[in-house]
Amino acid sequence: MGASRRHPYQTPELPRLPTCYHWDMCSDTAVSVLEGEVGRLSCPLFCHPSIHNYTSDHKLVWHHLPEGHDLEQPIVFSLPIALSCRNRSSCIKMATRLKVPRPDEVVQSVDCAPPVATAADDVVIPLQEGKMLDCPDLQEAANMADSEPTYCQPYPFWNNNREQIGARLQIHIMYTFYQGWYYCTVSYQKRGQSLKFTRKLNCNAASSLAVPTSTSKEPSILLHPNKVGLFDSVSDLEVRLVCRALFPYLDSSWEMWWTVDGKTLDKLPDHHRFNRTIRLLSNQDGERTEESVLLIKHFQSEDLNREINCSAQNQRGSDTRRAELREEASLPSVELSCGLGMTLVLLLLLFIVYHVFWLELLLLYRSWFSTDERHSDDKEYDVYISYARNSEEEQFVLTTLRSILENELGYSVCIFDRDSLPGGTITDETLSFVARSRRLLVVVSPGYASLGSQALLELKAGIDAMALGGHLRVILIQYKPVQRQGWVRELQRARVALALVRWQGDKSKELTSRFWKRLRVELPVRSVDNKMSDRKHSHGCFHD
Template sequence: MCHDWGEAGQRAVRVLEGETSWLSCPLFSHPTVYNYTSAQRAGLNLFWYHVPAGQDLEQPIEYSQRLSKERERLWLQPATMEDKGQYICMLSNKSSCTKIAMRLEVLSHEEAGPGQAHEVPVAVAPTHVVIPFQEGETLECPNLQDISKMADDQPTVTWHNVNRFWNSDREVKKGRLVIHLMLENYQDLYYCFVSYHRHGKNLRFTRVINVTAVSPSRLPKVPSILYPTQDHVYTVKLDTEVRLQCTGMFPYLEGPLHIWWTVDGKTVDQLSDTRFSKTDRPVKSDFGDRTEESVLLIQDFQTADLDRKYQCSVRNQKGNATRTATLQKEENLPSVELGCGLGVVLVLMLILFGVYHVFWLELLLFYRSWFGTDERYTDDKEFDVYISYARQYEEENFVLSTLRRVLENELGYTVCIFDRDSLPGGTITDETLTFVRRSRRLLVVLSPGYAARGSQALLELKAGLDGMALGGHLRVILVQYRPLQRHAWVRELRRARVALALVRWQGDKSNELTSYFWKRLRVELPMRRPEGGVAGEVGAVPPRRLESQNSTSSQTGLITNTMKEPQKVLNLY
C-alpha cells in the first residue's frame, strides 16, 4: 500500500533552458520525518517518475549522463523543454511506499528575461543579501558548492552588474565578489555565471543576488517609541470611538519585533471587554529600519475608561520600551455663545477694514500729526520742497499759481523755485545742484515736455535720484500734471517711476484742498505741526476752492516775492 502526499504545496521549480538544474525530493525537506541516510539503512529506495506536460501517464526516468540521480536530487545537465511537467519521487521497500509530486517549468531565454523583469535571463529567484553601511561583505555565487561536486574540473565564475563598473570598493577575487565598503548606490542585482565541464560537455548556470544596504551595525539597536511623546495628551470624547495611536521605531536587526497595547497591564486579547480592539500596520522601512504603528480602538468610551492605565510597548532582541498614554476628557464649548462671539468679531473686523480702506489717508495724516517728527529739527536743510518742471507756459502757471501758493501760504512749507530764487549771472548747473542738496524733497511735475535731453529739468531729476540713492537725504515725489506717453520717457524717468509713487493731478477734482491729490501729496511731504495759525496735518486746513491765477498775476507775484525778501537773495552769494 502506497501513501500519496499529493503535490508539494510550494511553487513549481523554474529552470532556464540549456542550464544545469536539479530537483530535490520534498520528502526530505523535513529531516525529522525522513532522512536520506536513515532511509537507506531502513531498506527504502528512492525512485523518480516523470509525467510529461499535457500527459497523464507517469513514466520511470531512464538515467543517463544528462539525467542522473545523486542522493535525494535529480540532476538535469542541462534542462530541455521536454523536461517540463510533473515529477514524482517515491520511497519504497517491499512492504511500504510513500510518494510526493512536484512540478517543473522550463523557461526559454525570452520568457526568463523580459517576462521576469530581469535584464539578464534568470529563472531562479534572486538570493537576498543585506550589507550594513560602511561595512564589507564577500559574496559567493549561490549553489556553487553543489555544482563543484558534480563538475570534472574547477568551475569558472564570472560576475556581472548591469551598467556598473568595478572600483576599489568592489572587486572580484577568486570567483567571489568582495564589497569592501557598502554605499547606497551599490544596492543592485548582481549576476554570477558559472561554467564547468562534465563528461566532456561544457555546462553552465546563472544565479542572481539582490544586495540591499541597511543601517550600520554599530548603531544602537534598541527600539524606541516615536509617538506618543512624553508630554502628549490624548483628548477623548465620551460616548464615541476613541483611537489611541502608538508609533514605534525598530532599528535593523535580524529577528522578530513586537508592538502592542496594554490596558491595566493586560493585552487586548486578554481583556474580556469586547469594546477594545487594535490594528497594526507597517508605516515605513528605511534601509532596514522599520516604523510600525499600533492603534488601540475603544468603542463607546465611558467616564470609567479615563481611570484605566494605557501603555504602549515595543520590543526586539536587543531591548524594549514602554510609554504611558495620558487621557483627558474634551470639554464641550458653548457653541451658541462662541458662534455669536465669532460673528461679532468678524463684523467688527469688516467694519474696521472698510473704514481703513476709505479713510486710510486721513488716518495716516492723523497718525503723523501726533507721532511724526518734524524734519526741520533733525537736518540742516534750508528748503522743504524744490519744484522741478518743464519751462513751458502752462506748467509754469500751474507751479507758480497753484503748487507754490498752496505749499507756502496754506501748508507752511519753504519752497525753492530755480527761476525765482536763483541770482542772475550764476552757473546753472552748480546752482541747481546746490538747491537740490539744500532741499528735503524734490517735487517733479511731469508733463509731455518734461526731461527733454539737455534740459535743466533732466539735470534736476538726475540730481534728485542720485541724492536719494546715495545718501538717502533727499526724497523724490512725482506729480503727473498731464499724461505722458511711456515711449517718450527717458531712462532716468523710467527708473524713477518704478521706484516711486505717482500722484496725479485731476484738474477741477483736485482744486479742493481736501481732495485726494493734496492729501496724498501731504503724506509724501515733510510733516508740519500747526504753528501760529499755519495749517498742520489733519483738520487744520479749512476746505476752500483754489482760485486759478493768470500768468500776469503769477509774474507779479514772482517779482513781489523777490522784492519782499532781499535778505534771502543776498544770502545766496
C-alpha cells in the first residue's frame, strides 16, 4: 500500500511508546475562546507541581480529542475540543479543555458591550490616584504579529482624567463612578491573515488605601472547620472543609492553598481523594473575601489524625489555620426511630385509656388519696334527696336512688317525706335537714318546680348553704329531659355552676353504669366496706 497522506497540521508519527500515565483533565488550565477570535493554549504538564522539574530535551506533541470520541484526531480549532500533550521521553499525558462558544451564546454584563468568552481580569485602583491599564494578552500578540497591533476601546472618554495612550488606557485620577467593565479589542496580521481578540477588565476603586500605611495588610483566616461527623460506614463518606480568608487591598498577588501532613495536595500519595475549589465571596474597595473548599472523598477514621491546614498569603504576610477534626458520634437512627415510635404509641394508648376509663381512674384515685369527709366535719347525713312530689319520681327516689345509695354504697340518705316526724314545721325541718347533710341531690324533671314549693325551698336552701359556707354541695340529677323554658330561675342559675348527672333509664340501672360512676365522683368518699358500720344511719334521718 502507498504511504498515507499527512494532514498539513499533523505532527510526524512517533515511535510506539509504553503505556502512558494519564494525569486526567487539568481544570485549572481550561480555556474559552470566542468563535472567530484568537486563543492561546498552554500545556498543563509544566504547570503541574509533580512534574515541574522537566529537562530541556523534552519534546511535546499535541493531540486533538473531540468531545464524544475516544481516538485522537488532527487538530481542528473550529469546535469545542479537549487537547492532550504527550511528554516524549517519560510518556506522561494531561488534558486541557478548550471551549469555543458562538458570540450569541455569550452572556454580556452590558447590553452594548462586545461579546467576550475569556474571564475578566480584576484591576484595583486607589481613589484619587492613577494607573495605566494594559489590554490582557496584548504583549504576546505583539510578539507574534507581523505588524503593530491596534488597540480599540469601544467607549470614548470625554474628559482628561482618562485617555488612551497608544495601546494602553491611562486613568489619571480614579473616582468611584469609573468602576465597571472596560473592553479592548486587538487586531493584528499573522502570515497575511487578519486576527483579533477581545478582552475585558473589571476595574474597582479602592478606598482602603486611605488607611495609614501602618495598618496591617496581612491576610487573615475568617472561618475554618473544626468537626466532622462519622457514621458506622465511612467508606463512601465525603467531607467538605470550608476555609474563608480576607485579603486587604495590596497591589500584588495573593493565594490560598491546603496542605495535608505538610504536603500540598498534588504531592500526596492519595491525591485523587482530595479536591479543592476557590471562589470569590466579596470584593469591596479592593478587599477580597475568598472561600476555599476542600473535598475529601472516602473519608476514613484515620484521616482524623492527619494535619490539615488552610493557608492564605500575600506580599505582606501569611496566615495558617489547622482544621481540628474531631469525631461526632452518630445517633442510632434505627433505635431512635423505634424508641420514638414506641413513645408515640404509648402516649396514644394512655390517651385512649384515659378517654374511655377516666371515671374509673378518678374513682380509684379518690379511694387511694382522698379523705373520708366524716372525719373532717360534723354532718350527720351524707345525702339529702329533693324531688317533685309525684308518684313516678317518688318511686324512682325510694326504690332506686335510696336503695342503691344505702344498701350498695353505704351512704346515709335523708328523705323528708319518709323520715320527717309528724307535727313539725316543714320549713324549719327542711332547713335543718339540708344544713346537716353533706350533699343535696336534686332530681330534675318537667314537674320539679310546678308541683309545689317544697322542692324549691330545698333547692334554695341548698344553694344558699353552698354559697355561704361551702360545706354543702348540690348535685343535679336529670331524671327526664327538661326544655330550657322549663328551668326555673333557681335551676338556671344552678345549672351553670353545678354538676349534672343524666339518668338514661335501663342503661343506668346497673351499678357499673356510667350514671352511678359519675354520681359516685360527686358524692362523699366512702368505702363499700364501711356500709355495714353505717347501717344505723341508713334507716332515715330521725333526730332527737
